[in-house]
Amino acid sequence: MSKSLARVRSALQTAGLPAEIREMPESTRTAAEAAAAAGCEIDQIAKSIIFAGKASGALYLFLTAGGNQVDPAKASAAAGEPLARADGKVVRDLTGFAIGGVAPIGHLAAPRAFLDPRLLDFAQVWAAAGTPRHIFSIAPHDMARLADATTTGFTA
Numbered sequence: 503m504s505k506s507l508a509r510v511r512s513a514l515q516t517a518g519l520p521a522e523i524r525e526m527p528e529s530t531r532t533a534a535e536a537a538a539a540a541g542c543e544i545d546q547i548a549k550s551i552i553f554a555g556k557a558s559g560a561l562y563l564f565l566t567a568g569g570n571q572v573d574p575a576k577a578s579a580a581a582g583e584p585l586a587r588a589d590g591k592v593v594r595d596l597t598g599f600a601i602g603g604v605a606p607i608g609h610l611a612a613p614r615a616f617l618d619p620r621l622l623d624f625a626q627v628w629a630a631a632g633t634p635r636h637i638f639s640i641a642p643h644d645m646a647r648l649a650d651a652t653t654t655g656f657t658a
Contacts, residue, residue, distance in 0.1 A: 509609075519644060524636065531602035551564040556584040571658045597609040626639045629645065
């Protein structure tokens with residue numbers, strides 16, 4: 503088991519939540535791929551989008567519904583500073599996850615997190631479990647609590 507996957511499993515177990523992580527035969531890197539693999543609506547996929555503060559260099563995690571796009575201006579307003587897409591190496595070094603498998607939980611250093619309110623429309627959502635082929639389901643309220651995410655509008 504990869505270290506990334508183990509961290510996600512451990513975070514779920516520590517929280518007392520089921521650690522039912524599924525390995526898919528195909529990639530789940532994109533929301534469309536993950537929705538097809540999970541057999542759910544695209545908006546039930548919780549995408550983990552990482553931005554970096556232009557001034558601080560701090561990472562910010564935006565958990566958004568699969569069919570939504572992060573609006574950079576709204577995301578910057580939520581973060582309180584101008585943002586840019588985070589470099590893949592920086593994401594991996596600070597979170598422990600490669601882009602395409604960034605989980606909402608289990609980070610090496612948890613970034614400040616924000617949750618798309620659209621995810622709260624569902625009883626369960628699916629998220630990356632640390633690799634491009636592993637996903638897990640979770641109640642969005644539990645995901646927000648574990649990620650210490652603030653619910654706010656940041657989508658286009």
